[in-house]
Amino acid sequence: MATTSEKPLRKDAERNRRRILDAAAELFAERGLAVTLNDIAHHADVGVGTVYRRFPDKDLLIDALFEERVHELLDLAEQSLECQDAWQGLVEFLEGSLELQARDRGLKQLLLGTPQGCAKVGGVRERIFPIVSALLVRAREEGRVRADVEPGDLAAAQWMVGAILDYSREVRPELWRRYLHVLLRGLSAEATVHDPLPVAALGPQELDSVMSSGALARR
Amino acid sequence: MATTSEKPLRKDAERNRRRILDAAAELFAERGLAVTLNDIAHHADVGVGTVYRRFPDKDLLIDALFEERVHELLDLAEQSLECQDAWQGLVEFLEGSLELQARDRGLKQLLLGTPQGCAKVGGVRERIFPIVSALLVRAREEGRVRADVEPGDLAAAQWMVGAILDYSREVRPELWRRYLHVLLRGLSAEATVHDPLPVAALGPQELDSVMSSGALARR
DNA sequence: CGAAAGTGGATAACGACTATCGACTTCAGC
DNA sequence: GCTGAAGTCGATAGTCGTTATCCACTTTCG
Secondary structure, three states, rough: OOOOOOOOOOHHHHHHHHHHHHHHHHHHHHHHOOOOHHHHHHHOOOHHHHHHHHOOOHHHHHHHHHHHHHHHHHHHHHHHHOOHHHHHHHHHHHHHHHHHHOOHHHHHHHHOOOOOOOOOHHHHHHHHHHHHHHHHHHHOOOOEEEEOHHHHHHHHHHOOOOOHHHHHHOOOHHHHHHHHHHHHHEEEEEOOOOOOOOOOOOOOHEEEEEEHHHOOOOO | OOOOOOOOHHHHHHHHHHHHHHHHHHHHHHOOOOHOOOOOOOOHOHHHHHHHHHHOOOHHHOOOOOOHHHHHHHHHHHHHOOOOOHHHHHHHHHHHHHHHHHHOOOHHHHHHHHOOOOHHHHHHHHHHHHHHHHHHHHHHHHOEEEEOOOHHHHHHHHHHHHHHHHOOOOOOHHHHHHHHHHHHHEEOOEEEEOOOOOOOOOOOOHHHHHHOOOOOOOO
16 A cells, blocks of 8 residues: 555656646636636646546646645644634634635635545545544633534635635635634624724625626526 | 607506516515516516517616615615614614525615616616715714725625625625624724624534535536 | 417437547667 | 557547527517
8 A cells, every 4th residue: 555656657757747737726716616627727727638648637636736735734733722822723723724725716615615525535534523523622622602603603714704705715815814813703702892803894896896797607 | 858658558468567577576585686577487487489579688687677676775775774783773773784685686786786778777876876875974083984994885885785695695694794794893983792793603514615606607 | 278388308419528549669688 | 670569549429408590480569
């Protein structure tokens, strides 16, 4: 079970493999997982056949690509658990996680969407959940979070902020911070007035452009 | 410019028109705007051709169907503005609006998604915005809402709770109430601890089922 | 009763994507 | 430098789901 033994790829083949991976990373990040293998091939300056030869199944490509990125998230969770102040840790985790998602549409879809295939990635997600739950429980015990907040609420929070990401990514990539803040305030035990909301709300014309940009597809 | 004059439809034609409208209402509500005219035809026990004859363009059908429903929303907004307590009015509006959306996927998509075509519906949406903005401004003046909250935040709130709707509709249709509550608490001037969160958070097994149900499509 | 209006649903036209194949190019080792 | 194994390219065939048309047939209404 060598980690990455297989056969030693020929030099040009290896170069193409990298090109494909790089192109895929770029396209997934900016356009989401829906990009076709054709798109990726063209973007990598490589024939479609080459892509199919190397990654017969798109899920294999996704797995290969995102394994690393997803582990970043796992590290983040573990590191946040170290934090002496559990509330602080929770905030750090959510901010970090959403920051990654803001920078990579594909990652967001992988994390919050359906797992289908992509075994490795799905597995990591399952390992993150208990860690973050522990973080939440601790923050609750420390009296920083409402007593009736539960782990499921953290998933919901990511869904909600994820929606902001989808709608506003083009117009105001940083808008999600504002609503993460609102949400955290809503979940905290004593919601103080102090710290102002980060980043301004969308103005009327920005709202229009979001609405008509078809951020949410339809038919 | 008679409102609905045209030609007086033949009796059977009129009956079919109604059937189509009814079937469309049902399917849009439970499956969203993406249902095909074929689906609608079959569900209405009518030939596909009949549907196309009556509504050459799907947008026309949507317009015809949702004009009324969207006006309900406009009424709701106006009525909420009457409320002496602006905060109360705001809550009523958001709850009412989201309740409608929870019951009708199509309506939700129409309100929060792209307007493309569907002139009438889009117009009403534009009339609602200033009303709700006024409501917000008043609630802010009354000191119930944080001073830095803006009208755009209400749109964002609907996007966020709308995401909860999309994810959890099958598993727990009422879950959105919990997160509207959290959000409102986050936006309110003094977030008191009192009133407990309505409806429980999703448990681990429910989360799994949401994740794997592919609530959010991908490829 | 007959003309006008309306109907059904097989099927053509489409568009987007997935996947294959085989003539051709490149590499690595002798 | 030659050779054959490894690798490449991209036109194109196959699928799938949807939109839209057409016309022989049925229904309505005066």
